[in-house]
Amino acid sequence: MWLVAAVVALILLPAVFGIALGWFIAAYAALVLATATVLRQVNREPGSWLGRRWVRRALVVVLGADCLVLLFGGVWFSTAVLVPIVLLILLNIALGRATQRVATAPDATLDERQEELRNRAHLVSYRLLAIGLTLIVIIGVATPQTRWWLTHSLPLGFLGFLQLLFGLPAMVLAWIESDRLAPEGEQKVGDVWAAASLPLLGLTIATPFVLSLALTFLPVHTSPWMGPTRVDYLAASNSPVHCREFFTHASVGIGVEAEIPLHAWACWDGRHAYGASGMNRSDCMPTQSVFATVTTTRCTRTTSADGTLHFTYRAAVRPALLPFLVREMEVRLVIDRNGHVERFP
Amino acid sequence: MRSVPTTDRRGAQPDRSLYNRIAVLRAERGLSRQQLADAIEVNYQTIGYLERGDYNPSLELAFRLSEVFGVPIEAIFSRRPLRPMSEELYRPQRPEPRARPA
Numbered sequence: 001m002w003l004v005a006a007v008v009a010l011i012l013l014p015a016v017f018g019i020a021l022g023w024f025i026a027a028y029a030a031l032v033l034a035t036a037t038v039l040r041q042v043n044r045e046p047g048s049w050l051g052r053r054w055v056r057r058a059l060v061v062v063l064g065a066d067c068l069v070l071l072f073g074g075v076w077f078s079t080a081v082l083v084p085i086v087l088l089i090l091l092n093i094a095l096g097r098a099t100q101r102v103a104t105a106p107d108a109t110l111d112e113r114q115e116e117l118r119n120r121a122h123l124v125s126y127r128l129l130a131i132g133l134t135l136i137v138i139i140g141v142a143t144p145q146t147r148w149w150l151t152h153s154l155p156l157g158f159l160g161f162l163q164l165l166f167g168l169p170a171m172v173l174a175w176i177e178s179d180r181l182a183p184e185g186e187q188k189v190g191d192v193w194a195a196a197s198l199p200l201l202g203l204t205i206a207t208p209f210v211l212s213l214a215l216t217f218l219p220v221h222t223s224p225w226m227g228p229t230r231v232d233y234l235a236a237s238n239s240p241v242h243c244r245e246f247f248t249h250a251s252v253g254i255g256v257e258a259e260i261p262l263h264a265w266a267c268w269d270g271r272h273a274y275g276a277s278g279m280n281r282s283d284c285m286p287t288q289s290v291f292a293t294v295t296t297t298r299c300t301r302t303t304s305a306d307g308t309l310h311f312t313y314r315a316a317v318r319p320a321l322l323p324f325l326v327r328e329m330e331v332r333l334v335i336d337r338n339g340h341v342e343r344f345p
Numbered sequence: 346m347r348s349v350p351t352t353d354r355r356g357a358q359p360d361r362s363l364y365n366r367i368a369v370l371r372a373e374r375g376l377s378r379q380q381l382a383d384a385i386e387v388n389y390q391t392i393g394y395l396e397r398g399d400y401n402p403s404l405e406l407a408f409r410l411s412e413v414f415g416v417p418i419e420a421i422f423s424r425r426p427l428r429p430m431s432e433e434l435y436r437p438q439r440p441e442p443r444a445r446p447a
Contacts, residue, residue, distance in 0.1 A: 111387035113400050181378070181393035 024255035024290060028207065032086055035200040039093045041193040049198045050098040051180030059098060060171045062205055063091045063163075069321070070160035071153055083208045083291070083321060084156075088163060094201055095170050099177070103170040121173035129168060208256065208291065212319030215253040215292065216327050222345045224248040229339060232267060243267040243276055248345040250331050258289040258317040262331045268339045272307030279311045279333075291320045297328075307337030362398035363422045369430065370414045370421065371396075385409040 227245035251259040264278030284299035298314035334343040382389035394400040
């Protein structure tokens with residue numbers, strides 16, 4: 001249960017520190033808890049899914065990919081760092097169940113076959129770790145760029161290294177051991193838990209990546225609002241100046257999501273339209289993102305020769321887990337010198 | 346006589362597994378894998394590995410199996426494919442040669 005408590009604490013920690021994460025985090029936390037609970041109920045002598053070699057090898061591949069994400073991902077100052085860490089915990093629980101923790105068991109609890117398997121796993125792990133450490137040394141001295149990358153990835157990369165240092169024997173053992181036999185007679189109920197564990201674990205692992213991918217093709221939603229036209233009695237102008245308030249949010253994604261706002265006042269006097277407030281570069285700031293990074297790529301306000309005001313706020317959204325993907329979001333306001341809104345948002 | 350190493354140079358199991366009659370002997374005595382495993386003090390998964398030929402036992406483990414089944418080790422394991430025990434037991438005997446008169 002301490003593992004479940006650790007998972008819960010990791011999920012809720014940002015909420016304790018006042019970071020607004022939304023409904024997705026709560027739902028994902030529930031999914032993680034359910035998966036962890038089911039994994040712990042899986043029979044300790046699996047002849048079911050977790051006892052099959054291809055399942056164990058898939059677990060090892062996913063665990064290795066998670067370590068690579070920790071090593072190469074630039075998500076240190078983002079809530080997205082929770083996802084690979086949570087996955088690390090869940091996958092280790094599953095791996096422990098799948099291997100019956102033979103890799104770390106003392107001699108007295110193992111028979112000769114298990115002892116030989118454990119020793120072989122440790123031998124292979126030692127060799128793999130030696131190769132990995134050699135690569136790290138080479139990376140650390142090769143070029144200034146690789147040294148910078150090594151230093152930049154050190155905090156999370158060290159976590160991935162610890163996983164390999166302590167978990168590699170179990171991963172090797174899971175890879176090399178043959179299919180296990182199904183338990184004789186009993187444990188129909190145990191098979192139910194085992195049957196549910198694999199889909200749940202797959203769903204928990206896949207959900208953040210699927211939602212990150214969905215960010216790139218889901219439509220952008222906007223909620224525009226325009227206030228009534230007001231006369232600006234304080235404006236120093238010979239002709240009457242009218243102003244209007246414009247408000248909108250442009251958001252994209254589900255769970256992995258981002259939002260950019262626009263809250264501005266535009267005025268016109270029949271000769272030209274101009275931005276009264278909310279259209280400066282300092283106003284182009286994203287308000288919210290979940291497991292995504294938002295970068296303002298354009299924030300311009302221009303008035304054409306015919307007096308039409310053009311305001312463009314464009315941002316690039318990248319999922320934290322798949323930073324090589326990018327989605328453009330744009331909010332535009334075009335209003336002519338007579339107050340006619342040609343485009344919004 | 347050619348010696349057969351128990352492991353190859355890498356410490357891995359040899360490609361040629363031993364043939365065995367563990368499953369047959371276990372079925373004849375009505376033993377489950379768990380019961381046999383308890384009798385020879387190993388994990389029941391190891392029984393499965395032995396029966397499939399995925400693991401070659403140590404000499405000590407082979408002797409334990411011999412004691413439990415009450416048959417010699419060569420009746421349980423062989424480097425060559427084993428014939429059915431019934432064929433081994435009821436193989437027609439060759440007539441003994443007659444003694445020549447002095």
